Amino acid sequence: MPADPPPRAPAITCTGLAKTFPGGREVLLPTDLALAGGRTTALVGPSGCGKSTLLRLIAGLERPSAGTVRIGGLTPAEMRRRAGLALAFQDPSLLPWRTVRGNIRLARRLARLPADPERIEDLIRLVGLEGFGDTRPAALSGGMRQRAAIARAMATDPQLLLLDEPFGAVDELTRRQLARDLPRLWEPRGTTTLLVTHSVVEAVLLADRVLVLSPRPARIVTDIAVPLPRPRDPAITATAAFHALTDRVSAALADGAARAHPPLAAQ
Amino acid sequence: MTGTATLPRSGSTGRATLLGLAALALAWEAGARLLSGSFVLAAPSEITAWIATHPGLLARALGTTLANATAGFLAGNLAAIALAAAALLWPGGRRLVTGFALLVFCLPLVATGPILRVLLGPGDGPEIVLAALAVYYTTLVPLLVGLNAAPAAWFDLVRSYGRGRLAELTAIRARASLPYLFAGLQIAAPAALLGAMVGEFTGAERGMGVLTIRYMRALDVPAIWALATAAAAVSILAYAAIGRLARALLHESPPVILAPPPDTRATRGTLPALLHALAVLTLALLLWWGAMAAFGLNPFFAKRPGDVLAALVWAPDAAETRATLATALGETARAVLPGYLAGLGLGAALAVLLTLAPVLSAVAMPLAVTLRSVPIVTTAPLIVLLLGRGAAGAIALVAVMVFFPTLVACLYGLRQAPGQILDVFESYAAGPLPRLLHVRLPAMLPAFFAAARMSVPAAILAVTVVEWLATGRGLGSLMALSASLSDYDMLWSAVALVALLSVLCHAAVAALERRVLSVYAAEQVPA
Structure with missing residues (x-):
């Protein structure tokens, strides 16, 4: 048996969290982050921007170059020892x-x-x-x-569920089914959920809050609240409110990308 | 990524190897001084002294052996490439080609040597052929893997431009197979030296093998150790040089594992497997008979399949021949089975222990790869010196022969544990033991079985050589005796028996491998 039960619906606090890989490759610029407990947060960003690294830092699978992570006041290692967190990846x-x-x-x-x-x-x-x-x-x-x-x-x-592109490798239809069915597993339990995805629709459909990351080295460029009612049916994706949110997320993504890679000159 | 072990970069690998070798040399010197006067172990200082006082002799012998080994290396590898090409041109015959290649690889070199000597007459022919026989199979197997080591989508791409198999070969297969070809060539370097020296053990006039036999009779311990050290050093250098060439040409290191799990698709069921075995046997018998007839060889020493069958079944002394063979086989089995199992068990166990101590593993991997490139059979005289001419020496030689490839394969396999699964384990704060039991050991199984399968012919080669040279028991000794008494019926019967049993043992290991991997490595064996 784990020594103590993990804190329920833990909040996540990252302070000055940064990661530079050996060889000087900067992946995550110093980041301060406060995520409310019991809510679902989506990290959205272009491929290779470092969003998975942020997730792995929070899980304690990666050692930060600077800064700290606290989950309900505990370190990731303490949280793991109390069986408080669980992971799912794109690859099952x-x-x-x-x-x-x-x-x-x-x-x-x-x-x-x-x-x-x-x-x-x-x-x-x-x-x-x-x-x-x-x-x-x-x-x-x-x-x-x-x-x-x-x-x-x-x-x-688990009190903290970390999902790294969990629906990334399945077809569109299955993806929609999973996005409809699976949140029903963790939503009623008040699990704190962190979801990494590159799908804007998935982020808005599943999350209470969407954080948009810049291309590598990652920093949070936009923080968008998703005030849609729960439980959400995929039919919600056809509503104007939903589209307004996805447009905001897409614009923030495009903006971050444009600043990192200025468009090619017209030919 | 946490949990995924990667090979250390070459700089630290080199340093680790040097450190390991230095430690080994120190322990060796100390051990030799402790045992001085017991005629078993020569200290590095004595070996250096012997080499310094006999440079001309050593250089001439090494020159002869290296020339033969090089010729055999070229011939054997060219044969492997030709066989791979044949298998590629005629995909349906691939299993026939590999099956026949395995059968020929299982011919006991110690008996093939004297037979070739009478067939080919005086000269270096037998040494060269034995060197070629010792190398071609370990090049053929990875080459066949490499020729198919490309995603199906790449072949679709070539086809989408309306091109055929030739374009596939030049654009994809040839390049994709290069790392595997180099892996085969790397292993072939020590194997060629081994083949040439076994050829010299069995009756040449010059070379390292001849000198080794001479000094064994004189019990000149420093000389025996000096010769083995020189052979090992040359092997290691050749192995390293080919690796370096591969890295320079391909910008990648050759794969460590040569023989992937057997393909199950073509061998479903007992009947197809039996038919396949029958086809291979028929081809072998036809080629055997055809070669003897085509060259018009003297039936006194060039026995045909019918002669061997007669000697074993209906000749007046057939019962006696069978009894002699059975006795010798029993003696050989008592040495080769414990040695083979000990080598496998110790190799896997050490790999597991080293993985639990990652710092040691980083040092051990390059050292194990280096020691794998030592032609172990050429150290047979040393093991005889150390453990005597009894069964212990034969068991130990077989164990050592099996140990190093198994250790390398298992170290490699243990590193193949999927990183994300290890991450899942880490997310539950699971300790090293659950990771070992649930992830690393199952991940090691394919590499372990690949080593177990490829070690079957190696173990039989080792036991027959040591029996030939030293123990005076078993099939190796029987073959030595038959060769010196010109009892060619017995010699050819022994060769056929050993080759057949080797193939059967190989097939048994492969069957066990398929059974285990179908559960433990489902994605690697098509269901």
């Missing part, structure tokens, strides 16, 4: 030799939590993988693997 990163159920069960074991077969069956059902508990990842479609990976991430009831 399931163990190919374990079944769906085995992969989900393993997360609880690794987090030193008691096995909870009922909870695991619930999760399998909630992510729509009923009947596939004994299937190995190789026999699943991309979307199904992604569902399994999200179920694994939820298996430890």
